[in-house]
Amino acid sequence: MSYDVIIIGSGPGGYVCAIKAAQLGMKVAVVEKRATFGGTCLNIGCIPSKALLHASEMFAHANHGMESLGVEIGKPKLNLEKMMAHKDATVKSNVDGVAFLFKKNKIDSFIGHGKVLGEGKISVTDNDGKETELEARNIVIATGSDVAGIPGVEVDIDEKVIVSSTGAIALNKVPEHIVVVGGGVIGLEMGSVWGRLGAKVTVVEYLDKILGGMDGEVAKQFQRILAKQGMEFKVGAKVTGVEKSDKGAKVSFEPVKGGDTETINADIVLIATGRKPFTEGLGLEDAGVVLDERGRVRTDHHYQTNVPGVYAIGDVIAGPMLAHKAEDEGVALAEIMAGQAGHVNYDVIPGVVYTQPEVASVGKTEEELKADGVKYKSGKFPFSANGRARAMEASDGFVKVLADAETDRVLGVHIIGFGAGEMIHEAAVLMEFGGSSEDLGRTCHAHPTMSEAVKEAALATFFKPIHL
Numbered sequence: 001m002s003y004d005v006i007i008i009g010s011g012p013g014g015y016v017c018a019i020k021a022a023q024l025g026m027k028v029a030v031v032e033k034r035a036t037f038g039g040t041c042l043n044i045g046c047i048p049s050k051a052l053l054h055a056s057e058m059f060a061h062a063n064h065g066m067e068s069l070g071v072e073i074g075k076p077k078l079n080l081e082k083m084m085a086h087k088d089a090t091v092k093s094n095v096d097g098v099a100f101l102f103k104k105n106k107i108d109s110f111i112g113h114g115k116v117l118g119e120g121k122i123s124v125t126d127n128d129g130k131e132t133e134l135e136a137r138n139i140v141i142a143t144g145s146d147v148a149g150i151p152g153v154e155v156d157i158d159e160k161v162i163v164s165s166t167g168a169i170a171l172n173k174v175p176e177h178i179v180v181v182g183g184g185v186i187g188l189e190m191g192s193v194w195g196r197l198g199a200k201v202t203v204v205e206y207l208d209k210i211l212g213g214m215d216g217e218v219a220k221q222f223q224r225i226l227a228k229q230g231m232e233f234k235v236g237a238k239v240t241g242v243e244k245s246d247k248g249a250k251v252s253f254e255p256v257k258g259g260d261t262e263t264i265n266a267d268i269v270l271i272a273t274g275r276k277p278f279t280e281g282l283g284l285e286d287a288g289v290v291l292d293e294r295g296r297v298r299t300d301h302h303y304q305t306n307v308p309g310v311y312a313i314g315d316v317i318a319g320p321m322l323a324h325k326a327e328d329e330g331v332a333l334a335e336i337m338a339g340q341a342g343h344v345n346y347d348v349i350p351g352v353v354y355t356q357p358e359v360a361s362v363g364k365t366e367e368e369l370k371a372d373g374v375k376y377k378s379g380k381f382p383f384s385a386n387g388r389a390r391a392m393e394a395s396d397g398f399v400k401v402l403a404d405a406e407t408d409r410v411l412g413v414h415i416i417g418f419g420a421g422e423m424i425h426e427a428a429v430l431m432e433f434g435g436s437s438e439d440l441g442r443t444c445h446a447h448p449t450m451s452e453a454v455k456e457a458a459l460a461t462f463f464k465p466i467h468l
């Protein structure tokens with residue numbers, strides 16, 4: 001069978017690329033080793049974790065967020081089985097949605113393990129070991145990423161006691177104590193879920209702050225808020241061992257600056273120390289596809305590898321491991337393969353942590369601007385001075401706008417607060433059009449909204465806020 005393009009992997013990078021390529025008139029096939037489409041994101045990542053984050057937030061809110069609003073409902077009761085069923089149903093409707101879109105766009109699919117045999121040729125081995133050879137003008141590697149584990153530490157992730165995010169979204173009871181190794185996005189999101197449902201949560205983080213890449217001021221306030229919610233932090237602590245014990249597991253760590261090793265016991269340990277590109281069994285070495293020093297598929301600016309007609313997008317190449325980055329690359333690559341000018345603006349890729357409050361950012365952090373020697377000005381506005389936030393008892397957090405000191409062009413926006421993940425997009429659109437803080441501050445914002453805090457932070461950047 002011969003195609004214009006065959007895509008290996010049906011995650012957000014692969015499936016979006018497939019749909020866009022089909023829309024542009026190409027004959028497309030997708031190869032997927034899972035029984036369902038959607039990759040890590042839809043099956044065991046973004047989507048199920050958001051179902052649990054929402055449900056656990058409702059539980060926590062019912063537990064202690066409503067009485068002050070005059071809503072008295074008594075103590076809520078957790079039905080974990082039902083919560084997990086909600087998560088499973090959410091996953092099913094999303095993966096079925098991708099299957100529907102494949103059908104609608106006349107995209108063929110092959111369930112099995114894809115292997116690149118060289119220019120224009122791939123093989124698919126199905127679960128029964130049957131091999132099919134396919135031909136294509138273009139091959140796209142969109143195989144995503146896998147759990148990296150702890151660098152230099154041997155850990156047996158059994159997904160029952162010592163879990164990755166995969167096991168952390170499927171626990172069958174609320175642990176008494178969950179120790180999270182890594183204070184990054186996965187650790188804080190999943191730590192929040194189980195903390196809200198009643199677990200004691202201890203986060204052990206190597207750096208001296210959580211969310212390493214995020215704006216320092218935001219990360220600091222975020223840690224304070226999470227600590228107030230009951231999360232415990234051991235920062236500047238390097239985990240050196242994770243072992244199973246009679247009662248669960250124990251985690252050993254030592255101060256990064258030097259000092260004695262400490263050990264804590266847990267019934268569940270979540271390993272959330274990053275992900276690595278997934279390239280195993282793809283035949284890339286035999287096909288002559290070159291990887292970079294970090295095991296990622298090396299591509300040029302048009303996502304082409306060193307082998308003509310073989311492309312790669314998403315977590316398996318350089319850049320942030322984010323579903324929306326992969327999706328945009330999928331669209332750009334389909335356009336490039338169709339002879340159009342596909343492009344992704346890597347300076348404007350939002351990042352969101354879906355905790356309560358949410359943390360969202362786009363563009364440069366203050367730390368990055370300082371390191372780059374860029375002269376900038378900044379404006380801040382707290383949600384405690386926003387009327388809508390007060391009405392909703394959501395006054396934690398602030399908005400920070402960073403703009404070029406001379407041109408006033410917005411270089412970065414950072415938000416910690418309720419709904420930050422939605423509010424960030426007005427900043428992303430502004431930055432995509434090269435807008436200034438004055439443009440943002442002079443744009444009429446509906447009252448009363450949380451978004452008025454974004455406008456006020458912009459006003460604070462080029463002159464003065466009104467409500468402070």
Ligand code: NAI
Pocket residue numbers: 150151181182183184185186187189204205206207210211212237238239240271272273274275320321322351352353354
């Ligand atoms: P991460 O890179 O965000 O955080 C890992 C953390 O582990 C870092 O802070 C690191 O300093 C720490 N660490 C590493 N070795 C350690 C050690 N020996 N002891 C203690 N701490 C150690 O990785 P994470 O949270 O596993 O997420 C993986 C990927 O998935 C990331 O690229 C993330 O962006 C993505 N993701 C994105 C989400 C979102 O956008 N909301 C949600 C979940 C994942």
